Amino acid sequence: MGASKSSFSRDLKSKSETHRKRKSAKGGWSNQLYFDPEADNEFGINYYIEHEGLGKLSTLVDAEERILNVYAYKVPLNNWQLTSFTMYHLFIIFKTKSWWWSIEKHSDCISIQRSKLESAVRCKHIQTYRRTPIDLVKSDSGSKSVNDLICWLYNKNELNKEFDELFSNNICKTCLRPCCSKHVLVLV
Numbered sequence: 001m002g003a004s005k006s007s008f009s010r011d012l013k014s015k016s017e018t019h020r021k022r023k024s025a026k027g028g029w030s031n032q033l034y035f036d037p038e039a040d041n042e043f044g045i046n047y048y049i050e051h052e053g054l055g056k057l058s059t060l061v062d063a064e065e066r067i068l069n070v071y072a073y074k075v076p077l078n079n080w081q082l083t084s085f086t087m088y089h090l091f092i093i094f095k096t097k098s099w100w101w102s103i104e105k106h107s108d109c110i111s112i113q114r115s116k117l118e119s120a121v122r123c124k125h126i127q128t129y130r131r132t133p134i135d136l137v138k139s140d141s142g143s144k145s146v147n148d149l150i151c152w153l154y155n156k157n158e159l160n161k162e163f164d165e166l167f168s169n170n171i172c173k174t175c176l177r178p179c180c181s182k183h184v185l186v187l188v
Contacts, residue, residue, distance in 0.1 A: 029162045032109045033153070035060065039102075039113035040120035042127050048109075051159040057150050061114070065096040067142035067149070073122065075131045089131075093122055094142060103149070110158060 035047040037060060049057055057063075074088040091104035095118075102113045102121035113121045123130060153159065 028108070030109050031159050033057070033159055034109045034111040034126065036111070036113045036126065037061070039115040039124065039127075040117045049159075051154065051157065054150055054154045054159070057112075058147055061146055062096075062098070063145065063147035063150065065098065065146050067094045067096055067144050067146065069095040069139065070142045071095075071139045072137040074135050074137050075133070077131075079131060090137070091125075093118070096146065101146075110153070 030048075031050055033047075033049045033054070035049060035057060036044075037047075038044050047057075047060065071093045072090060073093060074090050077087050077089055089104070091102055093100060093102045095101075099114045099116065100118040100121050101115075102111070102125070104111055104125070106125075111126065113125070115121050122134060
């Protein structure tokens, strides 16, 4: 999982504005992971990492930090949707000793956010408020490490799997496996 210069970049600007510009310039699936190490701050460094650069992510975080709890949340796909019973966007939040994290897949990238505040990763995605309601679907205990999750993303080649409207929630459903302990969340 070595990082080449082209597989790893960082921006130091307004996070939401930087992401919007990159998204419109790329158009469609970018084969990148967006990492925000301080999601509770509107300005600061955020990273765009390609598959080959995933090893570098381990150097930006305490990769051996244990995942204590895992939560699956869902939100409506759009603002006019009356219910998120059958169609929804799923995202995962997990708690470590020092941080709250979120991971999810969107039409342009996989994003991981980290914050000292749980609300910064549950209520916002890239500094933009999520659609409401935000409903808890399942929760479980965890025992794996952040590094286990990074290795899973690399070994499963997740950044090179195109976004699929119908199956975009699959990454969140399957990424629970490397996060949870002996009890794997099974989402319906």
